[in-house]
Amino acid sequence: MVSNPDEKKFHTYQDWLTWDGAWELINGKSYNMSPAPTSLHQYIVGELYYALRTFLQNRNCFVFVAPFDVFFSESEEYKSPDHVAQPDLSVVCSKDQIAKNGCQGAPTLIIEVLSPSTALKDFNEKFNLYQKYGVQEYWIVDPGNRTVHVYWLxxxxxxxxxxxxxxxxxxSFIFKDLQMPLNMLFSLE
Structure with missing residues (x-):
């Protein structure tokens, strides 16, 4: 039976499997991934994807755009992961992590593009989640302030x-030759 979660309750991966629509599960809490992002958000994601895809060509790393599930688990067992996130962009440099339904374990690089409804989650819950599970580099793009925060583990x-x-x-800290003019991300405005 497909349902929507009670956003005030603690949930498990088994609950997540029954939900209708796009949801994240972080520390037992459900996060709805709708409404759809703004055109500026999507433009920035597109520019970043293109730059990353072009740069990573022939480097054995793969770039994925949301919706793309990333599963984090305390154990090496991903049949029932502890957390499910949908980063805006994920760079996975281990082909063994790529599964039919997403990525099992920490991508090398994750990029989140803030929107008013996700800013706190991206700076708090996701920051802590990605840090705990070993995402080597985390970018937070803030269109409102026209800034990019780059963190490395x-x-x-x-x-x-x-x-x-x-x-x-x-x-980039991880990819030393990767450079992007910040202004290209906000040229739609």
Whole structure:
């Protein structure tokens, strides 16, 4: 039976399997992935995807755009993961992690593009989730402030590599040659 979760209750992966629509499950809490993102959000995701896809060509890394489920689990067993997230962009550099239904375990790089309804979740719940499970690099793109926060994992904790603002060129910590002019992300405005 397909249903919608009670957003005030604690849920499991088995509950998540029964939900209608796109949902994330983080620390037992359900997060609805609708309404659809704005055109600016989608433009930014598209520009990032294109730049990443072009850069990573022939490097054995794969770029995925939401909706794409990323499963995090305390154990190596992904039949019943502890958390399910749908990052805006996921870069997976281990083909063994790619399954029919998504990614099992931490991608190498995750990028989230903020919207007013997701900002707190992206800076808090997802930040902690990605840090805990070993996502090596995490970017938070903030269209409202026209900034990009880049975090990298060192000794199990995220360090701020840089806060990029207008006129800056974004540099990846993991992919040393990856550079993107920040202004290209906001050129739709």
């Amino acid at each position: 060192k000794d199990g904790s995220y360090q701020v590599q840089h806060l990029y603002t207008e006129g800056d060129t974004i540099h």
